[in-house]
Amino acid sequence: MKTSIEILTPKTLTEILGILSERQEILTLIAGGTDVITGLKQESKRFKDTEVLVDVNHVPELKEIKHMPEKITIGAAATFSEIYNNSIVSNELPILKKAVSTIGSMQIRNRATIAGNFVNNAPCADTVPALLVYNATIEIESMNSKRETYLQEFLQGPYKTQLKKDEVVTKINIPVPTKSFTGDFYKLGRRRAVAISRITLAVLMELKENKINKIRIASGSVTPIGTRFPELEIFAMENDVNDNLFKTLASRMGEEIIKITGLRWSSAYKLPVVQQMFYQLLKGIERRSL
Ligand SMILES: Cc1cc2nc3c(=O)[nH]c(=O)nc-3n(C[C@H](O)[C@H](O)[C@H](O)COP(=O)(O)OP(=O)(O)OC[C@H]3O[C@@H](n4cnc5c(N)ncnc54)[C@H](O)[C@@H]3O)c2cc1C
Missing domain, CATH: 3.30.465.10 (Uridine Diphospho-n-acetylenolpyruvylglucosamine Reductase; domain 3)
Structure with missing residues (x-):
């Protein structure tokens, strides 16, 4: 890790912007520092040019x-x-x-x-x-x-x-989400706390007259970055709500993820888990929407 780094503590947004406009090539913004400090310690390439940290916490x-x-x-x-x-x-x-x-x-x-x-x-x-x-x-x-x-x-x-x-x-x-929306988030890690996610899923949906009127689906960890699934969302809105729809959606979720990531060594484990997690999320949201 670098032995000396200057830390600036601007008190206004205008001050931050002024600093960034002048010395940007050697500057890194820091907030909580839980990624930046780890990155600096590990000599991550992303922070190799950092000579000055600009703390955004005082604004x-x-x-x-x-x-x-x-x-x-x-x-x-x-x-x-x-x-x-x-x-x-x-x-x-x-x-x-x-x-x-x-x-x-x-x-x-x-x-x-x-x-x-x-x-x-x-x-x-x-x-x-x-x-x-x-x-x-x-x-x-x-x-x-x-x-x-x-x-x-x-x-x-x-x-x-x-x-x-x-x-x-x-x-x-x-x-502001309308009150007719119900949603949920699920994270799977290797342990219960201080765990890096292996799979995360978030769903927000509105049920109306036995149809999914609106739905938004997103994943993390199991895809290279957090991702929405527009094709799956459209498919979900075209069909009546029943257990079969949720099972089909869960199965298609797996297919969509493979489309993005290709088959990997971890797929044999992750895919059925994603499908089951997604099915359970949908069932839970349905129960709470009734
Ligand atoms: C022990 C440990 C456990 C963790 N567990 C989790 C976990 O369970 N889930 C999880 O998601 N993450 C986890 N993290 C990662 C980390 O805590 C998060 O990513 C956190 O949200 C980073 O926020 P920060 O304020 O510390 O960012 P910093 O480290 O201060 O900054 C991170 C990046 O954001 C930039 N930045 C910060 N603020 C701004 C801004 N306002 N504008 C522009 N750029 C900005 C910085 O320049 C830097 O590139 C963990 C980290 C540690 C060390």
Whole structure:
């Protein structure tokens, strides 16, 4: 690990943007540091040029969680503990609440932030499937620009995103889900705590007159990055709801994953588990929707 790294602690967003506009090639943003510090210690190529860390934790607006009329906004530097304990998240975003509750340990959740999770974009980033089914968008700023993009478009590949060196993620926007939606999140790890996900699934759906009126399905870990399944979602909405539909969906989920990843040594184990997890998720959501 490098022996000396400068740490800057800007107090406003404008200060962060000013710093990023000037010395971007040697700068790395740091929030909770649970990925950055590990990466620096392991001499990861991603952080090889880092000479200065810019701490985003001292800007209050990057921590706010707000309920607007149409959307919920979550500050990029909100920690998982802050998100878990927030009443807006508890009332409106139960899938996200469940996803953050599975992350690391209490100590990690007290430090680690939501933007750090999806900017790092590990295949096993647990908030990603939850944010994908909520159709989350993210706001990104640099000194000279401000843009909003769907999280799905922002994520480009394992550990790769659209983020440019002079940009910072400021917030996550989630359209307020209607009350007719029910959903769930499931994580499979090798143990119950401080476990890297092997498989994560998130589903949000609305049942109406024995049909799936709307459904959003996302996975993590079992695909190279968090992914939605548009073809499966369309198929799900064309058929009557019954046990057969759920079994067919579970089987097709397996096929979709193989399409993305190809057959691997772990497929013999992961596929039936994904299919069973997905079936159980759908059955559970159906039960709670009735
Ligand atoms: C012991 C341990 C257990 C873990 N368990 C889990 C787990 O169960 N599930 C899981 O998903 N992850 C887990 N992680 C990984 C990690 O905790 C998460 O990915 C976390 O969300 C990273 O957030 P952070 O604030 O610590 O990010 P940091 O390490 O500070 O930053 C990560 C990346 O995001 C960038 N970044 C941070 N904030 C911004 C911003 N506002 N704008 C632009 N770029 C930004 C940084 O430059 C860096 O590239 C674990 C890590 C450890 C060490």
